[in-house]
Amino acid sequence: VFVNQFLFLAAVLFCIGVYGVVARKNAVLMLMSTELILNSVNINLLAFAMRNGSTDGHTFALYIIAVAAAEVGVGLGLVLLVYRNKKSISVDELSEMRG
Amino acid sequence: MNILAAESEVLAPLATGWFMDNAWLIPVVPTVAFALIILIGKRLPMKGSELGVFSMVISLVLSAGTAYQWIQRVNGTSEGQFVSPVVRSWSWWQSGGFDFGIGQHVDGLSVVVLFVVAFISTLVQVYSLEYLRGDRRYTHFFAALTLFSGGMLAMVLADNMILFLLGWEIMGLCSFILIGHWWEEDANSRAALKAFFTLRTGDMGLLVGISMLYFAANDWTQANLGLSGFSIRGISAWALSGEPNSSVITIAAVALFIASIGKSGQFPLHTWLPDAMAGPTPVSSLLHSSTMVVAGVFLVARLYPVFFVGLDILGSGGNLIVIIGGITIVISAALAFVQDDIKRVLAYSTVSQLGYMMLGLGAGAWLPAVFHIFTHAFFKACLFLGAGSISHSASHHSFDMKKDMGGLRKVMPITFATWIVSTLALCGVFPFSGFFSKDEIIDNVGHNGYNTFMIIGLVGAFMTAAYMTRATYLTFFGEPRGASAGHAAHSHDPHGASAPHDSHAAHVSHGATGPHESGLLITVPLIILSVLALGSGFLNATPFGESWERMKLWVEPRASVVIADSYPGGPGESLKLASGAVPAEESHSKSVCGSATPEKGVCYAPQLNHAPFKWSKALISLLIVLAGMAISWVLSILVFTERDPRVAGLTSRIKVLGLGHKFLVDKYYLDHLYENVVVRSVAYPISQAAYWFNQNVLDGVLHTVARFAKRLSAWVYKNIDQRVVDTTVNNSAVLTKSVGTAAQPTQSGRVSQYGALLFSAAAIAALVLVIINT
Numbered sequence: 066v067f068v069n070q071f072l073f074l075a076a077v078l079f080c081i082g083v084y085g086v087v088a089r090k091n092a093v094l095m096l097m098s099t100e101l102i103l104n105s106v107n108i109n110l111l112a113f114a115m116r117n118g119s120t121d122g123h124t125f126a127l128y129i130i131a132v133a134a135a136e137v138g139v140g141l142g143l144v145l146l147v148y149r150n151k152k153s154i155s156v157d158e159l160s161e162m163r164g
Numbered sequence: 165m166n167i168l169a170a171e172s173e174v175l176a177p178l179a180t181g182w183f184m185d186n187a188w189l190i191p192v193v194p195t196v197a198f199a200l201i202i203l204i205g206k207r208l209p210m211k212g213s214e215l216g217v218f219s220m221v222i223s224l225v226l227s228a229g230t231a232y233q234w235i236q237r238v239n240g241t242s243e244g245q246f247v248s249p250v251v252r253s254w255s256w257w258q259s260g261g262f263d264f265g266i267g268q269h270v271d272g273l274s275v276v277v278l279f280v281v282a283f284i285s286t287l288v289q290v291y292s293l294e295y296l297r298g299d300r301r302y303t304h305f306f307a308a309l310t311l312f313s314g315g316m317l318a319m320v321l322a323d324n325m326i327l328f329l330l331g332w333e334i335m336g337l338c339s340f341i342l343i344g345h346w347w348e349e350d351a352n353s354r355a356a357l358k359a360f361f362t363l364r365t366g367d368m369g370l371l372v373g374i375s376m377l378y379f380a381a382n383d384w385t386q387a388n389l390g391l392s393g394f395s396i397r398g399i400s401a402w403a404l405s406g407e408p409n410s411s412v413i414t415i416a417a418v419a420l421f422i423a424s425i426g427k428s429g430q431f432p433l434h435t436w437l438p439d440a441m442a443g444p445t446p447v448s449s450l451l452h453s454s455t456m457v458v459a460g461v462f463l464v465a466r467l468y469p470v471f472f473v474g475l476d477i478l479g480s481g482g483n484l485i486v487i488i489g490g491i492t493i494v495i496s497a498a499l500a501f502v503q504d505d506i507k508r509v510l511a512y513s514t515v516s517q518l519g520y521m522m523l524g525l526g527a528g529a530w531l532p533a534v535f536h537i538f539t540h541a542f543f544k545a546c547l548f549l550g551a552g553s554i555s556h557s558a559s560h561h562s563f564d565m566k567k568d569m570g571g572l573r574k575v576m577p578i579t580f581a582t583w584i585v586s587t588l589a590l591c592g593v594f595p596f597s598g599f600f601s602k603d604e605i606i607d608n609v610g611h612n613g614y615n616t617f618m619i620i621g622l623v624g625a626f627m628t629a630a631y632m633t634r635a636t637y638l639t640f641f642g643e644p645r646g647a648s649a650g651h652a653a654h655s656h657d658p659h660g661a662s663a664p665h666d667s668h669a670a671h672v673s674h675g676a677t678g679p680h681e682s683g684l685l686i687t688v689p690l691i692i693l694s695v696l697a698l699g700s701g702f703l704n705a706t707p708f709g710e711s712w713e714r715m716k717l718w719v720e721p722r723a724s725v726v727i728a729d730s731y732p733g734g735p736g737e738s739l740k741l742a743s744g745a746v747p748a749e750e751s752h753s754k755s756v757c758g759s760a761t762p763e764k765g766v767c768y769a770p771q772l773n774h775a776p777f778k779w780s781k782a783l784i785s786l787l788i789v790l791a792g793m794a795i796s797w798v799l800s801i802l803v804f805t806e807r808d809p810r811v812a813g814l815t816s817r818i819k820v821l822g823l824g825h826k827f828l829v830d831k832y833y834l835d836h837l838y839e840n841v842v843v844r845s846v847a848y849p850i851s852q853a854a855y856w857f858n859q860n861v862l863d864g865v866l867h868t869v870a871r872f873a874k875r876l877s878a879w880v881y882k883n884i885d886q887r888v889v890d891t892t893v894n895n896s897a898v899l900t901k902s903v904g905t906a907a908q909p910t911q912s913g914r915v916s917q918y919g920a921l922l923f924s925a926a927a928i929a930a931l932v933l934v935i936i937n938t
Contacts, residue, residue, distance in 0.1 A: 089916075095919075156914070161913060163912055
């Protein structure tokens with residue numbers, strides 16, 4: 066019944082997340098934006114789970130939260146290493162992969 | 165409601181207790197100790213041996229408690245009342261409708277064997293502390309020894325045949341490990357393999373027998389007792405119920421007996437037992453007294469109803485068990501005369517004594533046979549440990565009586581005294597324990613109508629007395645020879661390849677000191693065992709009347725019909741159980757178990773009768789034993805010390821005797837038969853055929869394929885590889901290069917740009933999906 070509102074909220078969060086990933090230079094902020102994207106997906110899953118009256122969505126959401134936690138751990142580790150090498154966490158500095 | 169449930173209601177007043185209810189802990193403790201020794205043994209201060217000894221002590225305490233409570237339970241019953249065993253079982257695993265259980269079955273038989281096994285194992289472990297000190301695989305030795313005892317205890321306590329098989333096979337595996345403990349010597353690893361394969365031959369019979377019994381008995385046991393067809397209790401009741409098809413139960417009994425032949429070293433599968441002497445002496449002692457070889461006898465005693473009905477034990481004429489037992493007694497006793505190795509003499513004497521047990525079981529003398537297991541365990545363990553003590557401290561790890569022993573009675577007084585006590589017990593001299601058990605077997609065999617076999621038993625007693633006197637003379641009397649005379653190091657090496665002897669490297673210290681008495685860790689077990697070899701017979705001293713027959717009261721299962729009467733009472737039918745013997749007023753005798761089909765109810769044990777003890781009969785066998793000793797003593801002096809020309813070297817002068825001697829030395833050529841004829845005729849053609857198949861068929865196919873493949877590949881190289889493939893590869897490389905150049909600008913190295921590309925691609929894909937779906 067109220068699914069649309071949830072989906073709208075999720076879409077807004079998703080867009081904010083995409084904006085953060087594309088436009089921000091700070092690596093930590095990019096990671097946070099990634100979290101926003103993941104959580105918008107979670108909201109979608111829960112919304113549909115509510116509509117279908119099943120718990121499958123909840124299960125998925127729990128898994129995603131666990132995976133996201135691991136992903137942040139790895140991501141922050143990378144940021145830390147980048148900082149040690151470059152004394153900066155701006156992603157613009159990281160362009161050694163230019164073709 | 166079935167008979168079993170009703171029975172436990174009525175029988176509830178029977179005394180029970182913690183030890184009996186938790187008897188399943190007895191095998192669990194050593195098994196856990198085994199795992200601990202393997203995992204952390206090497207890091208412990210005593211290299212894991214303390215765990216082994218400790219676990220065996222716990223098992224011994226638990227077994228003693230169980231035995232005590234069982235005696236309480238039996239004493240609380242009236243005469244002839246059925247004493248139900250303490251059975252507990254759990255589901256182990258279920259598969260395809262089969263329910264494999266795990267559990268305990270505590271009754272007189274299991275209690276007595278449990279106690280013996282735990283007791284001997286404890287002493288052997290203590291003895292091994294000293295005997296194997298400094299051995300290179302000390303920890304593993306104790307691990308295997310502990311698991312070995314655990315396997316035997318599990319088998320003895322098993323409530324169903326699957327668990328029984330498990331314990332049985334654990335022992336088979338551990339005996340392989342222990343016999344081959346010093347596997348660097350070729351002879352030892354061969355002996356281990358021989359034991360393993362010979363036992364496997366017999367084990368096939370066990371598998372066949374168990375499966376046959378299951379499929380034959382399961383329906384009946386499920387319907388009447390609510391037990392699975394693997395349950396020992398169920399099988400026993402089924403066998404005596406008059407239900408079983410006679411040919412099925414006969415074949416099953418024969419199959420099971422083949423397993424017993426293998427395990428208990430009966431003719432014709434006895435050949436592995438003397439070779440098993442290759443293991444360290446404590447192993448031989450454990451293997452030959454209470455565990456392993458007794459397992460086969462225990463199987464027959466445990467499933468006695470099956471053998472009783474299947475082989476018609478109280479019927480007229482011989483049956484398989486008495487025939488095999490009788491043959492084994494005589495042939496192995498004859499072999500013991502020509503052995504120079506002291507442990508081999510004892511090994512053949514074990515085979516012969518196991519023959520007595522089988523003879524007793526086959527002739528319906530169940531209790532004397534079980535009692536012989538009990539007494540034999542003590543004196544045989546004592547003899548083996550005594551032999552180990554001699555080799556450890558006097559003869560520099562040699563077991564050769566003729567080369568390295570003699571005159572040891574003065575330097576090893578304790579070993580000598582214990583040896584003499586055990587020898588007298590083994591020979592069956594009054595009042596040592598062997599008299600009460602062996603004489604009972606011989607007496608009952610005759611009483612039950614097997615007169616020929618009674619004479620064989622007496623002949624066996626004569627031979628036992630004679631060869632044990634010969635061994636005693638060679639070891640303890642006469643002139644010291646070889647290592648015992650002090651010049652140790654030289655006599656040791658030359659025969660190292662031929663004569664099996666314990667040669668562990670760390671022990672060189674007492675080569676210089678000459679023969680001496682062993683340390684306390686060795687002599688104390690010897691003394692304990694010899695006291696029991698003297699005294700254990702009084703537990704069932706038939707000559708002194710009924711009140712001395714404790715073993716009969718405690719161990720022998722009461723052959724009484726356990727009845728379930730059905731009477732109309734309320735909704736459905738319920739069962740009333742009248743336990744105890746059928747009242748005497750009824751027309752048939754006190755019990756019908758085994759002799760006729762019980763009209764209602766079940767029997768768990770057949771009715772057996774006991775020969776009344778007569779001094780006249782006992783005196784005859786005592787005289788025979790003493791005659792054997794005297795003749796052998798005189799001959800030993802004449803042959804080995806005096807070198808009297810009339811008797812010494814007879815075998816080399818008279819051809820017939822020489823041939824007979826050679827026949828015995830070559831062990832009736834049974835080893836040749838097995839290795840050169842049976843194994844060769846099976847294995848040799850197979851390897852021949854495999855070689856031919858390999859050369860002609862496989863290689864032919866291979867060569868043809870190879871030639872074809874060579875030609876094909878030449879063509880492929882010229883036409884396909886050079887023309888088609890290479891062109892394609894070159895062209896695709898050119899294409900890749902141009903595409904790469906074109907796409908280069910997108911590889912900016914900037915993460916944000918990659919992200920933007922990713923998301924726009926995702927957005928486009930989402931749009932496409934939406935358009936397609938609408």
